[in-house]
Amino acid sequence: MALVVDATNFITACDSSAQAFKTATLLKTLSVNALIVGEIGVGKKTLAQYILPDAPVIEASEYNEILTTLQSVNEIIILNLENSPNIKNIISVINTNKIRVIATIKNSFVNEYLDDIFSVKFDIPPLTQRSEDVDELVKKFAHEASLLFSSSMKFNSKNFTPDLSQNSKSLKRQVMIHSLLGDIKDVELMEIIENFLINKLGSQSDYRNFLYLYEAPLIKAGLAKFKSQLQLSDKLGLNRNTLRKKIADNKKYL
Known part of the structure; x- marks a missing residue:
């Protein structure tokens, strides 16, 4: 069983997430561009910021902001690359200015220009395939809820079925509501x-x-x-x- 690593808020209680974290750790030492692939809420942004902790983080849909930022930085994180209105031009500017980029993207997206810039691609599986991580995330979110609501009440997992429709995003919302309602007047x-x-x-x-x-x-x-x-x-x-x-x-x- 892999160790639970939470130093970056990325849970690695199962082998697949531990492998993703291992790849991210290796990328911290290399000067290569990488593409992190996965569904919403699986931890793509968290690992991207772990790899490049000082880089600006910009949504791909903010096309003009990305172009402006690329004129003054040597590294950048671009989120949800599939939402970019002009991936070809973004990649051209990155190559011309020799900027290191870590980007995130959905599983189903395909683009002919991605291979021109990303030498490393790795997946983060959905939480439906990471049951050990789900257990750890529930504990983490329950602890956050107890601090937020100033409650000493223990999280009641009885009859609790995790909502993984949006992975950690839906799970966190569910745990927060569950915790709130457990102590509600x-x-x-x-x-x-x-x-x-x-x-x-x-x-x-x-x-x-x-x-x-x-x-x-x-x-x-x-x-x-x-x-x-x-x-x-x-x-x-x-x-x-x-x-x-x-x-x-x-x-x-x-």
């Missing part, structure tokens, strides 16, 4: 719902349209706790037919 929860509803109300059917905000979590929590519709109907003081109807009405949220 009823008045705070009502305030959240109030803020959610304030700009959505306006039709004559709003009571019925937004009743799911109460019913769906109540039913979902009840089924998780009591394990059967029979017990839940008894605890809620509803007959079973009424409960079945409410479950059917809210099935898309359960």
Whole structure:
């Protein structure tokens, strides 16, 4: 098992991320251009800044800013290269001015000019392939949440299924919300719902349209706790037919 390396905020608890970190460490000692490939939220920017800690970091979509910056630097980090409106010209300027560049790019992007400048390319796998890293990231984000919310409450991982749709970005958001809700007071929860509803109300059917905000979590929590519709109907003081109807009405949220 690889060691957990968090000195750069890049978690390397699994072999594939440890290999990516090893490649980045090697690139710190070499004067070559490199392309870091991967999905959103896998750590491309973190490793790019680890390789070139003093270089300016610019989004590829900021075309004019990149051209201006290339006139006064000897190294640069360009993020999301696939969003550049003119990759050919950017690469031409970099080659002409002999500037070292570390760039990031999505997996699916292909461009004929990339091989003209990048002598090293390496992938960072998505978190769906890095289960050990997910565990470490959950711990890291939970710790950050406890500091942010000034809470001593331990993160409750029961019934927690990591949201990896955007890798660390979606996971961090999920952990933060999960941590916040784990220590939330009823008045705070009502305030959240109030803020959610304030700009959505306006039709004559709003009571019925937004009743799911109460019913769906109540039913979902009840089924998780009591394990059967029979017990839940008894605890809620509803007959079973009424409960079945409410479950059917809210099935898309359960």
